[in-house]
Amino acid sequence: MPLSLRSRDLRDALVALVVFLVTAVWTLVVARYEPEPAGRTALGWALILTGCGALVLRRRQPVAVAVVTLLACAVYYPLSAQDGPLLIAFAVALYTTAAEGRFAAAVALAAVTLLAVGLGEIRQRPGHRQIDDTSLAMMAGWLISLVAVGRAQRNRVAYLREVEQRALAAEREQEARARQSATEERLRIAREVHDILGHSISLINVQSGAALHRLGKKPAAAQGLAAAEEALRAVRDTSKEALRELRATLGVLRGAGEAAPTAPASGLALLPELVERAASAGLEVRTRVGGTPVPLPPPLDLAAYRIVQESLTNVTRHAAARSVLVALDWGPDALRLRVEDDGGGAPDDRPAGSGIRGMAERARAFGGELTARNIPGGFRVDARLPFPPSAPTSASAPAPEIAPEGDSA
Structure with missing residues (x-):
């Protein structure tokens, strides 16, 4: 049995015991002054036990208990000369009936x-009434008060239960929001780390492989040294940039007293360095800008940068391409990004990798869209990033410093 039900039953048993003790003490005191036949006394005690004992079930069967106590009183008072306070049992039962929601009953x-x-008193002979009109009116007010107080208690319990349910619902909703926020933050950090490390390690792998390939042909000492120096310098620059971006990304996990990173956040302003690193891996990178650039909020600026970065990473790792085009088209209400390569494209039966899914999630986070598909002679990533309502529409913002149309990095 649940603890709450057991506690409720114990309280009901205690109430029944208290009512019985009060009635029994009253009856014993009165019996010393008003004795009555043994049979009538036995019947009176049986009715007292019945009426008080029924209170143990007052909240399980409130209407039945009220009827039992009322019938016990209806038999007890006309027969007993001692007039014990058995009516208290009926009062408790009547109050419980209203408090348990059985208002009509x-x-x-x-x-x-x-x-x-009232009918019983009317049938009495003149001068033999037990209850006068004043007492009858007081009894009516007493009964009405019991029902009204029981109904008020019912409403109070219902209100408290509703408040508790709302508090629990609010707590569950708050916990769900906290879990969702934590999940979104973990996914955001995972995307950032994937884009940073995936791009940089891919470039380092390509640059190191190219250097080893040239050295494997056993060139002259001066040529081999120059090739190794060029590869090491590219690896150094790429790893340095990766560390910078990684520190900025992991800054959200800093302790309260740790200083914030001072390096600039990644964005389209750093696109020239990104293009240069891709070119150091042997790609011919062309850039094209259309329209009038506008300043972007930092989160949107970072998303645009990451989409270009991940696209170049995929070209370096998978496309076996010789050249790639990075195009930025600044429209009146959105930025259009397009990255095309002349590689072999992706197999039609290969599912989209985590990089493409991450780019699509970045675009959708700002109300945009992204597609990645094979085209004749290569592969294309096409993204549209709408400007937020508060974004400026003037040309006052500095444009990303990338090469003009047709130039290679």
Whole structure:
């Protein structure tokens, strides 16, 4: 049995015991001054036990208990000369009936009680009434008060239960939002780390492989030294940039007292360095800018940069391409990004990798869209990033310093 139900039953048993003790003490005291036949006394005690004992079930069967206590009182008072306070049992049962939501039954029992008492007094001979009109009116007010207080208690319990349910719902919603925020933050950090490390390690791998390939042909000492020096310099620059971006990304996990990174955040302003690193891996990178550049909010600026970065990473790792075009088209309400290569494209049956999914998630996070598909003679990544409503539309912002149309990095 649940603890709450067991505690409720114990309280009900305690109430029944208290009512029985009060009635029994009263009856024993009165019996010393008003004795009655043994049979009638035994019947009176049986009715007292029945009426008080029924209170143990007052919240399990409130209407039945109220009816039992009322019938016990209806038999007890006309027969017993001791007039113990058994009516308390009916009062508790009537209150419980209203408090448990059986308001109509409580009103009906109160009305029946008042009507029965009134009819009983009317049938008495003149001068033999037990309850006068004033006492009858007080009894009516007493019964009405019991029902009203029970109904008020019912409403109070319902209100407190509703408040508790709302508090629990709000707490669950807050926990769900916290979990969702934590999940989104973990995914965001995972995308950032994937884009940074995937791009940089891919370039380092290509540059190192190219150097080893040239050295494998056993060139002259001066040529071999120059090739190794060029490869090491490219690896150094690429790893340095990767470390810078990684520190900026992991800055969200800093302790409260740790200083923030001072390096500039990644964005389209760093696109020339990105193009230069891709070119150091042997790609011919062409850039094209159309329209009038506008300043972008930092999160949108970073998303555009990461899409270009991941696209160049995929070209370096998978496309076996010789050249790639990075095009930025600044429209009146959106930035269009396009990265095309002349590689062999992706197999039609190969599912999209985590890099393409990450780019698509970045675009969707700002209300945009991204497609990645094979085209005749290569592969194309096409993204549209809408400007936020507060974004400027003037040309006051500095444009990304990338090569003009047709030039290679």
